[in-house]
Structures are given as structure tokens and as C-alpha cells.
Amino acid sequence: MSQPAESGVVVAAYGRQYEVTTALGDTVLCVPRAKRSIYACGDEVRFRRTNETGQGVLEALSPRRSLLHRADAFREKLIAANVTQIVIVVATEPSFSDELVSRCLCAAEAQEVAALILLNKIDLIERLPAAQQLLAPFRSLGYPIVELAAESSVAALRPHLEAHTSILVGQSGMGKSTLVNALLPEARAATREISLSLDSGKHTTTFARLYRLDERSRLIDSPGLQTFGLTHLSPAAIEHGFREFGPYFGLCRFRDCQHLEEPGCALVAATDGGQIARRRLDLFRQIRAENEAARRLARGH
């Protein structure tokens, strides 16, 4: 007799194994029934328990509200599903890449997901002004920026997480795990267990994991990113990814303007006029060029 199908949420995906939790708080380690595995952390699924305790088989995937992935010409990687907010974690030290921040924002806009920038380690005050200056363009675009020192207090972040499924993304060393541990004392215990069982002195996040903050709020810790390829985005999604460009699309002299060297380009004019930051236009062009190159490669020429 086979077991009845149940609903659950994928809280961690590693290899072809998926940790699924039920509404009652049971954890079941599942494998997909199909050969091709399509599930990501955050997915809502149907599964069926097998005879072994705590094990099951994934049978169906519910429609996703959002799906974050990163891709370059060679591989594509699912990051998380159903998130409603991306928290981009940067720090006063080590220094961070503002290009990576823009790429995360582009991914958020493309999926219509809220974005928040978190500046951590503000206790290192001598490095604070430089970090704030690097974030100033994002502040003027209207992205909320929260500043804190995760080692002292995460109170400034907590209200922003309310009723969201938030994912923490950022380069390694910015303090994501410290934030998770401060927000979720249980996670700290789990982290310790993992470190002990792996016999490693320090915990490094190697896959995304979803935690319940409260009845309405969830938090996903993800491995550090050094790059964020966006070759899976369509040209329209990339345009949508740069929110300040919106008013200028359609105003170029040529309908098929590539926003490069064409005369009468509204984006170039806005950049010359200081309404658009040159680094953002350059990055937009670069992401588009990467996508064209990836598409050419996929077609084999």
C-alpha cells in the first residue's frame, strides 16, 4: 500500500536530495521521481513517504511565485523559489562589488521581487564612509538600505523581513551566516551540529537553506556569490532590471536603438545629463552583450 501524498516545502536542496518540511514540522528527505530534477529551495511540493522512516519521493511541484537563478554560457543554477524579497548583504570590510549589487538588483526586478540592501559591520567606522559612498547611487534609485552590525544587533533588519520570504545573497565574508544566527538561535544550534559532524572548525554555507522566522516570515541563507550571471534573462527582462532606465525606453530616435553609439539615444543623453549613472549604463550593455554571446554559443556559432 502506498502512502498518501502530502504537501511540504523544500528547505534545502543538495545534489539530488531534498529536505522537505511539512506544516506539522516533520522533516522528510526526498528524492525526485523523475530523472531530471527541477526542484529548488523554497519550492512547494507534493511528496509521498516511502517505507523507510523520514524518506520520501517528490511527485509534483506547485506553481512558483518567483524563481531566482544564475546562469552563464556554460551552466545554470537554481538559487531559490518563491522568494518575495532579496536582501543583498554588503559590508564595510572586506570591500564589496557594486557591480554584483547591480546584478542582484537586476535579478530582483526581472522577477518582480522586492530588494533591500543591507550594509553590515558598521562598527568598523573608519571603513563606513567609503561603503556608504559606493551605495549612494542605489539609495538615489530608491532602494532601501539598512545599516547594522550583525554581531551587535539585527533589530534594524527585523521589521523589513515581516511577512516576506527573504533570501540573503552576497559575497562570502559579508556576514550572512552571522545574520542568520542572530535572527534564528535554532539555526546556530543546527550550524554547530553540522560543523561538528563534518569535523570542520568553521561553518561554510554550501547550499541554500530556508528557515521559518515566524508564522508569516521565512529566511533563506545562501552560499556566497562572487559572480551573478544573468544570461537566462530576456532582453526585455534586462531592460526591466534597471529601474531608472524605464522612462527613456521608446524615446530614442531609432526604434531598434541598441543604446550604444546611435545618434539620438535617450539613454545616452540621460547618462550625459547625469540622470543615469554611467556605470549602470555600462553594466546594462555588458549584461546584454554576455547574453548575446551565450545565445550565439548555444546556437553553435
Ligand SMILES: Nc1nc2c(ncn2[C@@H]2O[C@H](COP(=O)(O)OP(=O)(O)O)[C@@H](O)[C@H]2O)c(=O)[nH]1
Ligand atoms: N566587525 C564585525 N565583524 C562581523 C560582523 N558580522 C560578521 N562579522 C565577521 O565577518 C566574518 C564573516 O562572517 P560570516 O557570517 O561567516 O559571512 P558569510 O560568508 O557572508 O556567511 C566573520 O569573521 C564574522 O565574525 C559585524 O557586525 N562586525
Ligand SMILES: [Mg+2]
Ligand atoms: Mg556563510
Ligand SMILES: [Zn+2]
Ligand atoms: Zn537608445
